[in-house]
Amino acid sequence: MRNFDDDPALAELLAPERQQDLLRLLQGVTGHRFALSDQPQADAETVEFNLDGVAWLSCAADPQLQAPTARLIEFILTYVGKYRLAANLHHDIAEASFAELQRQHAALQDSEARYRQLSEQLQAQVAAQVKVIEQTQQELYESARLRAIGQLAAGVAHEINNPIGFISSNLRVAEDYVKEIKQGIAGDSAFNALIEDFQALLKESASGTQRIASIVSDLKTFSNIDQADFISCDLNDLLHTSCHLLQAEFSHMLDIELQLGNIGSISGYPAKLSQVFFNVLDNAAKAVEGKGRIRVISRQGAAGHPEVVIEDNGCGISTASLERIFDPFFTTRPVGSGTGLGLTVARETMMAHQGEISIRSREGIGTRVTLKFG
Amino acid sequence: MIKKAFANMSEYIPHERKLTIKVVYYGPALSGKTTNLMQLHTLLQPQRKGELMVLETRDDRTLFFDMLPIGLRSESGLELRLKLYTVPGQVQHDSTRKAVLARVDGVIFVADSQPAQQDNNANAFDNLADNLQKVGIDIENLPLVVQFNKRDAPGAVGEGELQSRWSDTPWSPLCMAAAINGEGVVESYRVLLERLYPVLDREFQLAEVEHISADAFVRQLSRVG
């Protein structure tokens, strides 16, 4: 590309037609023909522009006219040249500005695309954060609710513990007294029937207090679990023990299939974990009612975390009940057969172990409880 | 025609044996660039001197550029052409400054000695450095003279202070001028010619091939009266 400050050739200052116009005008003024060349000619007068020879003027009829006419043309070319230089400079600048504008435009589009992408990412992040916050809020709400219930339960348990203690020891003493009275009035058949009734009453009361004591113990578990007590636990060992206990409870009549995988050990509170397994297994045993089968699976789950699955093909749980299954004191069984805290305690315990418990069930088909450890 | 790999203009056209050199007067608005050129036009009597082209002005402010061509034909037959340009100093004409600066061989930076103009001087010098970089010229290797003009102005910053302020730069010592009175104009121009010669000599063997010495180069191109 030519630059604005390159020395111009004659044709760039005056186009050939304009050169002809000029020669005609000169002829009109002088009455002689002139010739203009852009190449050096012998006997011609040099026409300069900015010290450069740009044209060679000759007038064969009257060479005397060549010099003054060349000066006249130089005078004209000075102004033509000024305009040419300014126009060329303007053209150079416009082109450079346009190139710069295009570069800026491309850069702008680039950055716009980047920002759009960024904004999309941000939007996704915000959405994800909102989800996390909502979930945390829900969990917070639930754990606050559970904590309130737990505190209430702990208070109740504490208050009940004392009277239960003296009631059960009083009952034992009363049983002894009744035994002595029975011996003292030996043979008096009128009182005999009464005494035996009395003994039965006492016995029933004693077993009642026993049950109250076990409810109180559940309440205490439910209301406090402390990670400071964590030790290394072999989950498979705990499952074995829990199954043994369960079999003892159900007179070894249960059909339990164990599929225990190699899952290593976790850090936890063995007594509480055993209780979780036992509670879930106990529910399964009650669901199969001696007819179905219980399967206990332990395996390496997603992300290498251990999980335990306890499933049965028993009566299953209705959708309505499933929704409330973890609520404290919720139970489907007849009053007196359970506290309704078993699964609540299980969930609290799993949470304390960075784990979770989930239940799937269909009525008449069976139930699967999955315990995932974090 | 030889095409040179770097961005300077100095251009040698072999069949015409012509070497064209471009010098630019740069600096803040109203510092006296045009005045420098007008004085050179009056004062210099080189072998050949063209017309001073004052391209376009508004209220005496340069809008495009001014240009003064100077010519010299060496005994060896080399046509030396020196084209002296000014740029518009006003901030808004930056693209014009950049266009004029393209392919420059040497710069005379005309600063204003008045105390109130010192910030403008600094900004204009930064702008020179910026634009040189944009047109692909390394300021460190460019023949460059810094002239403090308007020494006659009342309250002009003292020469000692200016010299010591610039003493750590490659452009020390500074040239002092009162262009309006023609003082220091030719001297500044000569200093530039002295700094220009070695660069040109390295490239075009002025001494060896053309038999133009540094002294002859400066003397002939800056002959006065």
Ligand SMILES: Nc1nc2c(ncn2[C@@H]2O[C@H](COP(=O)(O)OP(=O)(O)OP(=O)(O)O)[C@@H](O)[C@H]2O)c(=O)[nH]1
């Ligand atoms: N006192 C004083 N005034 C000067 C001197 N040199 C120039 N001037 C004045 O400063 C004004 C600007 O001078 P110019 O030569 O047009 O300045 P310029 O650098 O070409 O300005 P731009 O074209 O706008 O960049 C004019 O009024 C000059 O008369 C000087 O040495 N002393």
Ligand SMILES: [Mg+2]
């Ligand atoms: Mg000017």
